Amino acid sequence: MQKIRHTPRAATSVRELDTGVGIDPHRHDDHQIAYAGSGVLSITTDAGTWVAPATRALWIPAGTVHEHRGYGRTDLHSVGLPVHLNPLSLDAPAVLAVGPLLRELILAYTREPEDESPQRRRLLGVLLDQLKASPLQPLHLPAPTDPRLVAVCALLYADPADPRGLAELAAQAGAGAGERTLSRLFRAELGMTFPQWRTQLRLHQALRLLAVGTPVTAVAHRCGWSSASAFIDVFRRAFGHTPGAHPGAHPGAHPRRPDTP
Template sequence: MTHPERSSDHRDYQRVPRVVTAMARDERHGVTARPHSHERAQLLYATSGLMRVTTDLGVWILPPRRALFIPPGVVHYWTSIGTVTMRTIYIEADAVRQYGDACRVIEVSALLRQLILALLEEPIEYPMPGRGEHLAMLILSELEAAETVPIAIPWPRDRRLVAVCAAIVADPGSTRTIEDHAADVGASARTLIRLFPQETGLHYRQWVQQVHLAEAFGRLAQGHSVGAIAAALGYASPSAFTAMFRRILGRTPQHYLTEWRTPVQAE
């Protein structure tokens, strides 16, 4: 089977006789992909813009310098938030079995970013041996060393909890209590509190904090100040929001704000 030199169709990358392939695709704001899966693992990454990625088990918000590792066969769909320059890679299943069958967010280092962009300069079926093969091996090495970011919004299956979670995600700065949500879905607050860890693995407040972190990352990537983010998410002060952020991630939001304001090499 022959393959095009370049393509924006993910189907052209699944059976290429190369361990790693890279695809470039640009999307306007508000585009939503249909639910789909891949034969290969995917590192879903965009050099600019935001993406919201959804599976049956969770929701992730991906700003620049974050990527989502999606194992082979996992059904997912994404929505572009702003203009998105997607620069994603596909990896043979055998090369990533050690990563398991769960999605995870990783930090995209400056080196990994440049390696992905460099591989995009090669044809899909790049010559072997050659530059493309070397880049592919370096990508795998850098991926293995990448830091996992503990940000995920696990999604429930119970219809009452789904309604509550959808309402929280739609308005993450809302001051509504769990009692308010319980009244909306015809359940008691005690029932919802019990269901959260059963359905998501997180207690109610922990789950809400994950929503806040995801929202904060998106706003930080758009250049919002820490004070503005804290106010939008309903925190009493920027210091209270920063304390929550640092307790979970080990870094302050100011750290990421400074990092994302640092210019990167143009593509």
């Protein structure tokens, strides 16, 4: 069993993560905002995975056991907040929209030395005001716990492009439940339908692939969309821009190996 580190204070800092490199499971007594100034950042807890490109930030409540993972060369900007500072009153991890002003506030606050100067307190105050106005983004991929769902979802974790329906996946996984039962379980346990969960999984994988320079057409194919145009349409509706405009994306680039600078 992996040991979970307890770091009481969530430091305000900047840290660089290479592709695939992360921070092992740990928890803080403070709240934490995690933001990728470049690349794509994910956090994983027992409840699932949340993913955030440079237009999003991750809220991690105090006491939450979590691990970070970077995709692409990721600058992890962390803001630690004492428990009484919770501008959105969130008690579970969440993804927040980050506009240009909030981005600059996070970058400035994490790069300055930690002190108690009036200037720094004013900067934090504006940052918290901006957080209050940040809408939540549905970029959560909930993790199943029911063994029947775990068996089915494992096939899609291994290959998000698998086109088979729920009945065929259940048969291969030996889930021991029919399509109707599994459909009810998806809604009851994960809060979404099976097609919605699969789309969320594919979007998560797409963000990771784009972060390491995989061409848009290749991402569409590897994530299970029938065409690049179908992928672009879903991506635009989820993130408000096309995959080619995604920070760090290279529409015509060749995929980059994880260890390539």
